[in-house]
Amino acid sequence: MLVFFGFVLGAVIGSFLNVVIYRxxxxxxxxxxxxxxxxxxxxxxxxxxxxxxSWLVxxxxxxxxxxxxxxxxxxxxxxxxxxxALAAWLHPAPDAGLALVWAFTALLIALSFIDIDHYILPDGLTYGGLALGLVGAAVWGFPVGWGAAWSGALAAAGLLALIGGYANLVLRRGASGRPGFPVGLEHVYLAAAVGAWAGWGWGVAAAAAVVALNLALRRPLPLHDALTLTAALLGAVVASYGALPLSVLESVWNLLLAAGVVALAGGLYWALVPEEEEDEEDEEPVAMGFGDVKLAGMLGAWLGFGPFLVALGAAVFAGAVLGLLFRRRKLPFGPYLALGGWIALWWGAGWVRAYLAYLGLS
Ligand SMILES: [Zn+2]
Structure with missing residues (x-):
């Protein structure tokens, strides 16, 4: 019954999603x-x-x-x-958890098709989904607890921002991106660099200090991406030799959290204060759009960081397979991430446990 009801409700919601995707x-x-x-x-x-x-008739x-x-x-x-229907079959209880899972599903479908059509992931849906994930964690402890939702959102967004940063560094052969004013990606990387050496709080404080200086001076201070990103890596390497108070895992974790705080806060700033219309013609090579960073933050809030890594792995795998099948059209990464996130919602935690057991860590 619940599965059948799920299908009917989903079809009706899907009809509404068509309007959302279009408008x-x-x-x-x-x-x-x-x-x-x-x-x-x-x-x-x-x-x-x-x-x-209607369409059939x-x-x-x-x-x-x-x-x-x-x-x-x-x-x-x-x-x-x-x-x-599949969600109702996998979660066969008519409770708040199922309603949350259905909302998560609807958000991911809307985001995927909008990304396919326009190569954007609207802030209202990604930040709205992130907020709903935190509400679910706070009120029902579902799908993950409060702490796991927050750390998952921050570390996942930080990870994607840094993957984009290192990829851009390679694509642009070490050149820095256009500085953002008052806050930009260079502050995300700075937070990661300081976070890796001194802990995430100091990373966030350093980024906030530079943003405050930018505002005071009314111009962006230059920060070289190659330096900050190298310093972040170096912090983790030094930690692995036991030369920092942080262990290597702590160093990487703090680096991700610091980057995530600045990425999500900066993204929220840009979502609320729209960028001035720029008529600069040449697009810089961006390996991963910033919308993907916010989507990662949303998924991290719903999944926790471990299962988010499963989602990311599934997304990269699906992207590689489907990319080979559909070579003609360049697909954005958002739909793959959404697909990975939906899979990881059900099986991510189990796979993480199995992997940790395989490594002998649990
Ligand atoms: Zn007509």
Whole structure:
């Protein structure tokens, strides 16, 4: 019963997600005005909006003008219904946990298709999802506890920001990225560098101090990415020789947390204070978009850091496999990360435990 209800609810939610996917990136309201046929403008009635069935009954055409309706609509409805049903089957209890899992699923589907269409991951969905993950952890301790949700969000965002940083360093042969004012990626890397040597609190304090100086001087202080990123690595290496009060794992953990605090706080700043319209033509090579960093933060809040690594591994694996299958079109990384996150929600913790047991660590 619950599985069937999950499918029906998912199909209806999927119908709403189609509206979100279509309208949210354009900055339009997702509740108003009511849906219309984009070709003839005829307002759609209840009969036109029965999930999946309308599309099948009217054979993928508008009932009023005959214009073809994309198969994407029933696909999203079917996918949402299928995943809601699967979630109800894997979590067979009609409780708050299932509602949270359904919300997580809906967010990931909306994010994936918007990323496929526009190469963006809207802040409202990533930060909204992160906040919902923290609420779930605080109120129900589900899917993970409060501490695991926070550290997961920060370390996951920090990890992705740093992967992007090191990849950019290689792509740009050591050149620094354009400085951000008042806060940019260079402050994320600075936080990582100081965090690796002295602990995450000092890393965050160092980044905050430079941001405050930027504001006081009204210009960005130069910070060389190659120096900060090398210093971060060096901190972990020195820690591995026992020369720091931190062990190597503590050093890496503090580096990730410090980077994550600055990445998510800086991202939130830019989400709330939109960047001035820039008419600079040449895009810098960015190995990983900053939207992926925020999505990683959201996934970390839902999964905890260990299972997030499972999600990241699954995403890289799926990206490699599907990338080979669909060579023609460059797909963004967000949908892979979302897929990995959904898989890791169910099996991530188990896989982490099995791996730690294999290493003899638990
Ligand atoms: Zn029409």
């Amino acid at each position: 949210l990136p354009k900055g339009e309201s997702v509740v108003h005005p009511p849906s219309r046929c984009p070709v003839c403008g005829h307002r759609l009635g209840a009969l036109d909006m029965v999930p999946i069935l 009217f054979r993928g055409r508008c009932r009023y003008c005959g214009a073809p309706v994309s198969a994407r609509y029933p696909l999203v409805e079917g996918l949402t219904g299928g995943l809601f």
